[in-house]
Amino acid sequence: MVVPHHATGARLARHRLADELADVVPPILLADLVAVLAELVGNAVRHADPLPGGVVRVAWRLRSTAEGQRVQLRVTDGGSASGPLMRAASPDAVDGRGLHIVSGLASRWGVERDGLGQSVWAEFDPVATARPDLVAAG
Numbered sequence: 001m002v003v004p005h006h007a008t009g010a011r012l013a014r015h016r017l018a019d020e021l022a023d024v025v026p027p028i029l030l031a032d033l034v035a036v037l038a039e040l041v042g043n044a045v046r047h048a049d050p051l052p053g054g055v056v057r058v059a060w061r062l063r064s065t066a067e068g069q070r071v072q073l074r075v076t077d078g079g080s081a082s083g084p085l086m087r088a089a090s091p092d093a094v095d096g097r098g099l100h101i102v103s104g105l106a107s108r109w110g111v112e113r114d115g116l117g118q119s120v121w122a123e124f125d126p127v128a129t130a131r132p133d134l135v136a137a138g
Contacts, residue, residue, distance in 0.1 A: 001058050003041065005050030005077070010041040013058045017073075024062065025069045029124060032105040033060075033071060036122050039098040040075040043120070049078030051117060068126030073106075079117040 001016055003009035014034050021030055037058070044056045051057060057076040062069050102109050106122035113119075 002053075002055045003058055005045055005054050005056050007042075007045060009045055009056055009058075010038045013041050014038050017058075017060060021060070021062075021071075025071065029069070029071070029126075032124065033073065036102050036105050036124075037073050037075070039101050040073065040120050040122065043098050044075050044077040048080040048118065051076065051078050065126055070126055071124045072121055073124075074119050074121045076119040077117050079113065083111060083113070083118065 001013065003012045014037055017037055018030060018034055021033065025033070037060075041056060041058060057074075059074045059076075061072045061074075064070075099109075102122055105124075107125040109120065109122040111118055111120050
């Protein structure tokens with residue numbers, strides 16, 4: 001999907017992701033996906049240039065495994081001079097924790113650059129504790 005390179009882009013992306021995956025992935029995984037997508041789109045809007053047309057491209061891909069759904073999120077923007085950086089944020093800072101949140105919730109994440117810009121991606125392994133048979137047995 002394509003969203004505006006504006007603060008509303010994160011809201012639009014979050015709602016679309018939640019609507020499309022609500023019946024596909026466990027609620028605990030969906031909450032993590034929504035939080036990470038909001039951080040990635042927010043970072044693209046705050047720190048990177050837009051793609052042509054003043055937009056950011058957002059995508060997700062699901063792959064079924066024996067353990068559950070494996071999900072990859074990808075946010076593509078026009079890039080920035082420094083690229084995404086994890087910063088040390090003081091306890092009083094109002095920002096600077098976004099990529100720490102991504103790193104804490106995703107199984108892995110990274111950045112890919114090409115001649116058009118950059119994509120920041122985050123992958124999520126299946127959440128074993130969210131399997132209905134394991135939750136019911138607990």
